[in-house]
Amino acid sequence: MRTALATGVEPAERPILTGLVTTAWSTYVLPAAGLGARGRAVANASFAVAVAAVWGSNAERLGLRNAASGLKWGAAAAAIPVLGSAVVAAVPALRRRVRPSEDDLVEWVLFRIPVGTVLTEELLFRGVLDAASPALSPIFFGLWHIRPARAAGDSVVGTVATTTVAGVVFSWLRAHSGSVLAPAALHYALNASGAVLAHLAATELERS
Template sequence: MSTAPETVAAIGIPLAWSNWVLPGLGLGVRGRTAANAGFATAYVVAFRGAPNWCSAKGFRYGAVSASLVAAGYGVALAIPSVRKRLHELDDRGPEVSSAEWIAVHIPIGTVYSEEMIFRTTLDPLLDNTFGSRLGSVLGALTFGLWHIHPARAAGDSVPVAIAATAAGGVALGWLRRRTGSVTAPALLHLAINAGGAIAPRLARLLGTARP
């Protein structure tokens, strides 16, 4: 069983990092990606996380989940009214090329970093301390709160961002608990974020069909 002080520290440290320390460093997107990946790796080592990347079950669940997300984006692009809304969305990686944003910063700066912190390390600590039901809620809430500063920096609604990412945290945490591996939530997380970056670009390439 994890101790309560260790678990409290495991909750507080990522929140301080994401919302105060990292923003205070004033780094560009490449620096933030490197810093986040380094922090996530150190966090896993410090709190003894076990990602279990080489999991056939994790890969299967992740591949199916990612395929469903990709299909959802495909349907969205096929509907003219939805494609028009995607067309109007702003790019979220303005400092770098689209290829670099999608191939480097999403998988490493976001997916690797967040999955190593939350699903690999924090969720198991919370489960061991509070049980899986309460641990799931606390893990998802912490994941939502991790996004306070990023939402402010992007000009998004903070309550909406917290609620949306917390809901995503529930699904990602379920996959980790179901498979015992971070591979499944990482593949789903990658599909959601990469798809969210690719779909608006595809919508602009395709143009908006007349209804």
Template structure:
């Protein structure tokens, strides 16, 4: 029961952080990025203190598995990423033919090279696929036989984590939660298959950065 309480408390704290604390703090986006990364690191430290991650393996952070995770993640994203770049190139060519100047690249670079890798991918993979997944696997013994109870608990937390961002962006909260829950299940499955959070991190980054690039190019053509 103590482990269930710990996992539930950690999940509740994560949701409260992104739903209540961060929105009320109204930090500049750069500060928010660093704060999210710090929250992910803190979660890993809590999981280690709770007895997880001997040699970092249980947390998906063992250096020996990083190469396999990188290879698996790259195989998944290479074709979609090439497609995304192709679409972006076509949109850029269309704008050039029309003689329209594009928006400045600085914000896009800051978003794809700093905020997404640090404040989104690093923070969320450490928090969810590493720390919380380990806590839920330990809290729900049935998870050791298929691990679906733990995966669903972690995915539900991942979905709830995105409530505030959905509201801020004006997106459907229900749809956002459902999609991110499914994404959480996929990311956790990748971690389990490769024993490394590197695999979901690669996929996570490619999805978010590719989406940011396409949105940037579409806006430039309007």
């Protein structure tokens, strides 16, 4: 099946072109739109759905028909960051190292993370790019985080390296579970656990 992306583009070039588009979107296009957090989540999800549609992604390609396997692998993987966050929350010395955030926790964990982060990134990188080039997918996943690192004042090189490694883990889960649901579950658990810790840190700071 020929898609709009495939027209005039050699198969080997498609993942590179898609990766460059995702990097340009996250680094330049989305920030230039000047949207708030909620608007960015909606814009990101819309962008991801559009890219997946151009690639002709469907339930079979995303591994949604392997939901049982995906959820089993995802639940096992998600338990690791959840337990790790529980340890951090219980140990004062570790808890004090968490960067506080005053963002609305409910909106963060029920909308912005699942829609603007997990749905968007898993659809783009494990749904689309993994199917085309498992080697390139983690690299472009790392590059996707250039702008967020700058916005947070974090090391760009460190953030890109860390998220590239995370992308390798997510891609491994995708391959071994046969479903995008497995990395999505781990991804959500990582981000939501971090959001809860940041909220607890902010609450503790207010009380001190």
